[in-house]
Amino acid sequence: MTTRHARIWVGIDAGKGHHWAVAVDTDGETVFSTKVINDEAQILTLIDTARERSAEVQWAVDISGRASALLLALLIAHGQRVVYVPGRTVNRMTGAYSGEGKTDAKDARVIADQARMRRDFAPIETPPELVSTLQLLTGYRRDLIA
Template structure:
């Protein structure tokens, strides 16, 4: 295993709360936060990429029983234009995704294991349903979506 990481992030996923702890090589905590599910009620998980890099949070959210939605790229870009600032950061994007879901829920596409939306996104993302025809080994994340 590669030992040249700048941060190791441990995630403890639980039924009532989750906790993340990030450590730099010297052992300093650079991230240490809990998010309790019970304090906030039902959670809608919104991703901007339900396949590829977003497949893992979709699989985890699905396993936890959360409802999952997808904010299409064009809707995301249009929504981002409504907010001040031009910097593209993960924190800004996450806020825009959540706020767009809050204020413009009609822009979301709900993702269900059997949904046509997810099937079409798999095709667009190039996910091949037949591992024998795939261009390489099937990742564990891709397997979660099948």
């Protein structure tokens, strides 16, 4: 049985083909660390996993562009709060964390931890009409796949 936390922060090192997600608790301890293929089903599984671990989840990403479009659309469509942690912040802070050189898991850990400690990152918000359009498109895609 997994421990349920009051609040977790999930940092995502976004990429084109896959993302790496690391969740930390209020003490900065790692709750989970996983590779997520940039696919609707895998991203939805990640959202469910985070929700199972905590009632309050704060998401943070390092890219708010094309590579993370599906990820962000699904997070926002499922009512999740997401903040943008600039890549410059991640690059500068990575040296303060122990471990091997640059890895996706390490970057995701830095993103999660920075979101936990700082409150000045900009939230990523999507206009309601865009969310509705994305929900319609993902529903249509789900029907096509079925």
